[in-house]
Amino acid sequence: MQFVDEAQIFVEAGRGGNGIASFRREKYIPFGGPNGGDGGDGGSIIFVADANLNTLVDFRFTKRFKAQNGQAGMGNQKTGRAGEDLVIHVPIGTMVTDLNTQEQIGDLTENGQELLVAKGGRHGLGNIHFKSSTNRTPRQHTLGEDGEARELLLEMKVLADVGLLGLPNAGKSSLISAVSAARPKVADYPFTTLYPNLGVVRVSAENSFVIADIPGLIEGAAEGAGLGVQFLKHLSRTGLLLHVLDIAPVDGSDPVDAVHVVEKELEKFSEELAGKDRWLILNKTDLLLNEEADERCDDIIQRLNWTGEVHRISAVERTGTDELMQKISWALIANKTKAIEEQE
The missing domain is CATH 3.40.50.300 (P-loop containing nucleotide triphosphate hydrolases)
Structure with missing residues (x-):
């Protein structure tokens, strides 16, 4: 197996799903009111330390990682499905640094330790949230937010006494x-x-x-x-x-x-x-x-x-x-x- 102890990758968390503007439409209920649901949160990207890995060679050719987007909201106050988190396994002893800010995000030193490296975008709100006594038929709704995107430096340092x-x-x-x-x-x-x-x-x-x-x-x-x-x-x-x-x-x-x-x-x-x-x-x-x-x-x-x-x-x-x-x-x-x- 080829030994690789450094890698640069790009990670992008999922975008939050949009909320929607929708109104209840049923027979004999002419003024049903708003019922637009919220979107789902975007998936996050999480690193997990894995004792079965001893090199970063998997990141030599696969350098871009994207988590799943959240689903848009639906009528009848139905919330969109959240995007699935993307879990990436790395060797124990991996240090993670943001290349743009030089911030050390974390240091994975124990088997099974988890580290959130990119948080998924927040969901948008449906028009049900904007109903008020003065606004019975709101058409406002909000869009989902972008997930975090980062360029990361992965450095593996072996753990030895x-x-x-x-x-x-x-x-x-x-x-x-x-x-x-x-x-x-x-x-x-x-x-x-x-x-x-x-x-x-x-x-x-x-x-x-x-x-x-x-x-x-x-x-x-x-x-x-x-x-x-x-x-x-x-x-x-x-x-x-x-x-x-x-x-x-x-x-x-x-x-x-x-x-x-x-x-x-x-x-x-x-x-x-x-x-x-x-x-x-x-x-x-x-x-x-x-x-x-x-x-x-x-x-x-x-x-x-x-x-x-x-x-x-x-x-x-x-x-x-x-x-x-x-x-x-x-x-x-x-x-x-x-x-x-x-x-x-």
Whole structure:
């Protein structure tokens, strides 16, 4: 399935039905009076978050959506039928923005959550409403109102507790494969990950969290180079970032430089994202002897002057991954508890 995380569409709610001017006409009742009915309301357009969808690809070719108009009123005080609402299913994590006003209409973060994006037009009134003691035969009636019409930007941002970032071939896909049931493509060449992958990490029967892997970043990503920058927004909802680092690159490059490249691109993309809690994950320790791996890791930490969390793992050998996931679980629980306390 093609991964599409942005789409621009046009939505138009239904027009309200017109009220009518009508008079009662029955035998032996020459002056029956007005009996024009109201029109029906126009149909609205409603988005519904659907857990079965994970891309906005359905909106790539279908870009215009129109709800049903309300029916006009009828004689004998009969109200016209209301237009049916148009329900459109979108992936969980979809943000909806009005392109003309830049107003954020809503953010669909839970399965089944509904969002009204275009309200149907109000119905017109029949002449029965204009009858008075001084106007026994009103011919006034009102027309139905137009429904709302909007140009919308749909942006899908994956919902994950933890996000993985790093240069291509740092081992992010191997890590998410090792700790969850996700099976992204893993190979020994750059950009094997072409779109975000999600995996559920189950630490215990009662405790789990979602981890997201995005394509690797390269220098110049903020200016459009590579693939990762267009997916960085998917990490904006995460509570914790894992900076995965290859401690023994096959090209002989300096791992410390690799950290600086990613940090630089994060800062260019978003100060908020760059300021998120970030742990350093020193990966591929299995490629070196134990003593050499320890020396390499200590050197990297010292030269980076890293004061935050550091974990040494081998995603391929699954060394240290269980301990890392347990530590992440504790950190997420602590963060949620702190957030609840601050709200209270």
